[in-house]
Amino acid sequence: MTVMTRRTFGKLTLGAAGLAAPLVYSRNSWAAGKQIQIGIWGGSQGEFVKKRIIPAFEKDFDCRIVAEEGFTLANVGKMRATKDNPKFSVMFIDDVAIPICKQEGLIAELPKSDMPALANLYPRFGFDGWGSALAISVAGLFHNTEVTPPDSYAALWGPEYAGKLKLVSPKNTPSVFFLIVAAALKTGKPFAEAQYQIDGAFDKVAEIKANVQNLFDNGPQAANEVAQGQADIGLLELSKYVYPYTAKGAPVTMSFPKEGSFAGNNCQVLVKNGPNQDLAVAFMNRMLEPAVQKAFSEYAFTAPPVSGIEFSNETLKYLAYPVEEMDKRGLFTPDWEFINANRSAWTEKMNGIFAV
């Protein structure tokens, strides 16, 4: 009988690891030495992608990923400016911009056969194959914890909120959510119908002006100001900008009035004709893998777009997950093609109303 000593065990372990490592590397050897440039978001999501996801991916594929933090409009602008000779291979943008990118020929359809992780993607976050969501935030009200928030958006138009509200700037996507709320209140219709009647709701928008202390275009900064008591309530903002402060103990949290909430879908797209598409697709697939999605969601307080992820009850306090919970909360995603066609005119009207 052979006795396995500690030294023998160590040798066997090293030997097994030595045999397995080449298998991992040979599987991904096609990527060795390749490099791609990707445009990601800033914020806690960008931080996690840069510090955790990319280093592990680079190690597994022996490749180089150069990530540049930005935001949706700038990332779309970069794709446009480099359309004839793309510099980026993958871009992170919000769902609002996907129809625009598709129409302008900036992005390519995802090759489903090369992305096994797409199997777990909820169909509503697939955008007909032109991208995939990576994280879902919930947009609603954020308020100081010493303030009792109203259970209906309608109350925010009341005189008791005079000068106590911070309103999202027309520059930011959640301002569209505010316009839909105003249209819903004016028409008495649900968000899905009200979004098509925004044009007739600007008198309702103007009525809230007396209650608005100022407009904000930086969510984390606005959440910080509400935490300090400079305003009672902010409307509307994505949970990913507010809950990190709540979790740190700042006196600010979110509430979701009875009319419903909005889904803020952060997505990834494949740049058309971008360099090293095979590596780009592998990276996009990695972003959707369960282990990555779980860690990513727990870090940024966003819900994953894929099924089958287990979270602790503490984490689930901040997430609308799984998809049944999203439906229960009435998470609404606007018709971005219609919104995009009208948004610049609405922005001008908003600027006209709130200009000092």
Place this chain on the structure above:
Amino acid sequence: MTATVSPWLKAIVGVILLIVVAPLVVPLLMSISDTAYIVFPPRGFTLKWYGEVLANPEARGSFLFSLELAAIVTAISLALGIPCAAGLTRYRLPGQDAILGLILSPLIVPLIVTGVALLQLFSLLGSRATFAQLIIGHTVICLPYVIRSVSASFVLVDRNLEDAAAIMGAPPHVVATRVIWPQVRPGILAGAIFSFIVSFDDYPISMWLADGDHFPVPLYLYTVIERSFDPSIAAISSLMILFALLLVLVIEKVFGISLARLAS
């Protein structure tokens, strides 16, 4: 005879200085708050935010990269700007006004437009050299500042002194170094300072041209603000204010030129 300054004037200047300096004190105070988020007035006392910033490789990397970029851009802007300013002020050239207008045009066009135009150009040229692109982009916007300030100095050079030196037998290089240089030196230094600061602070050009490996401080600050609005942001701001003060002291002590003289 020394003119006496009215106490009213002193008071007004004091109030103006207070208004200018007071906002700079606010981030200094916020940076020592022992809270997970920014509050004013600060609660508690800690220097941990400074420790976090200084220990953060991303922050250090961005700061050092911005210093390197600004120094290279300033050197190139001076190398191109001094001869250009001398030529434009000391000689009559065909199309002189058009040349000057072309050089100064980056000051007129919004920088964000210049940035996206440069990105398009580099993309069409097939360039992937991000650092070179940033140097070119920053030089485009810094050069006008150098040329403006150096041109002003050359215009004020007393030609009679040059003629006198030449008549007394001084060769051209001696006239340049002993007569012209002392007169234009403040303008060149002012141009260098402007160039360095414009490059160091630039956001709109860098936003289009930078990448993850070449990430200047203003872009880094923007991402940090989005990540978490905690007192580390105030700590970074305070360090930048201290850096600017240090720069002023170095200019005054090492180069022996006061900012008051540059501004006059």
